[in-house]
Amino acid sequence: MIRIELDEGALGxxxxxxSPLRDAFCALHLALPSRNPSWPYQEWVGPAREVWREDDRLRPLRDLLAHRPGVSDVLLxxxxxxxxxxxxxxxLRATDPALxxxxxxxxxxxxxxxxxxRPYLTDPEAAxxxxxxxxxxxxxxxxxxxxPVMRRLVEDEVLVRARTFATEGIDALFTGLEARVRWQRPVLELTKWVEAEYAAGERRLVLVPMVFAEGCRLYSTDDPEVLTVNxxxxxAAALREGAERAASVAEDRLGLLLGRGRAAVLRELGGPLTTQGLADRLGLAPSTVSEHLSLLAGAGVVTRHRVGRSVYYQLTDTGRSLLALLAGEGVLGAIA
Incomplete structure (x- = not known):
């Protein structure tokens, strides 16, 4: 268990x-032969393992991970x-040699x-x-x-989390982060196999959303000023093939009432998403998703709001009730 105490200054x-590099690092762990990734990553992992095995340019990474799979700020x-x-x-190339x-x-x-x-000690710049x-x-x-798909998912996550922080405060941000994180003011607890405690005021916190975080929740402690928690x-389901995604939509009452496309859009709106974000997740054309959203908004089951140049859609109370009644799904805490 990791316990991070956060005073008002650190919370502010x-x-x-x-951080695409951190996503790449976690993806490395998922591609290791000892891992058995869950379904969102199974289409990806076969070709990725070929790259890991066969590209000799990856030898520096293979050597470091073979002897210590943990995280150092030399790596990240x-x-x-x-x-x-x-x-x-x-x-990374510009890291201070003494460091x-x-x-x-x-x-x-x-x-x-x-x-x-030896190269890291004798010629750190080249290493x-x-x-x-x-x-x-x-x-x-x-x-x-x-x-391109991953970037939209992560950017959506950053915007939604930042909006939650700004409008509802830090308690709402931490409470909705994920199952392995528990917030009991003033302590943030992370479920990990290591034991560590950090006192209030030691460092500020940076939260990093990732697509490849499955089974590899990272926290980085080498930095004297920042604690990074991924x-x-x-x-993550956007990594599946579109055909598999379409086939997985069951013919239930919601699909019969609204049509499979609109039912799939409604199910996916567990949190605010853009048209492109929904299209990526569902394997549909953005124009098709836009048409579904317009009809759903007209029916009062979806609402929209603008953040900068992006328009986000989310369920109304009517939409949540419709899902609960016809699909039997608990959508308020849905995480893909």
Missing amino acids: ATRIAM PRPVGTADVYEELDL VRARIADCYAGLEDAPFL CAALADAYAAWWEGAIAPYW FQARG
Whole structure:
């Protein structure tokens, strides 16, 4: 169990940021032969494992993970909120050499003489450059084809969580984060196999939503100023093939009443989503989803609101009641 005590200053400084590099790191763990990923990742994991096994450019990552699968900020720099993984890789390349030596010595204590570690101690700049190149190869082979969909899911999550924080406060943000996180003011508890406690005022908190978080909830402690906690973004089901998704929509009373397309849109609206976000999750054309949403909004079961240039849709009380009565689904806490 990890206990993080947050005083008013730390709560006020809490922020939410995306990090494609952290998603790529968690995806690495899901692709390891010892893992058995759940259904949203099964279409992805076969080709990803081929990249992991066969691309020799990934050797620096394979060596580090083979000897210590945990997390160090040498592997994962502080999230800066960018959607560009190459910007994060530039930060990795620019890591202070003294910091690299210190963290490698700490994380891999007793292995300092191992050939795969020696470059980090003798030529940290070159070692970090090789590690960044390994990440880039993994990204291009296993993540990049999915990133347009992933990016929309994570950006939606950031906007929705930020809006929750701004309108309902930190209690609502933490309470709705996910099952393995428990908030009892002033302590945030994370269910992990390690034991750790952090006193109030030590560091500020950064929350990072990810698509590939299944079974790999990360928290990073090397940074003296920031605690980074990653959590599962809604919508991992978007990694499934569209045909599988369409076939999974059962012919029930809701589908018979509204049609399968509109019923699927209604089911997916467990939280605010854009038209494109719904289209990604359902494997439908955005124009089709837009038509369904217009009809549902006209019937009073869906409402819309604008955040910046994006329009978000969510269920009204009537929509929730309709789902509860006809589909028998508890949609208020639904997480994909």
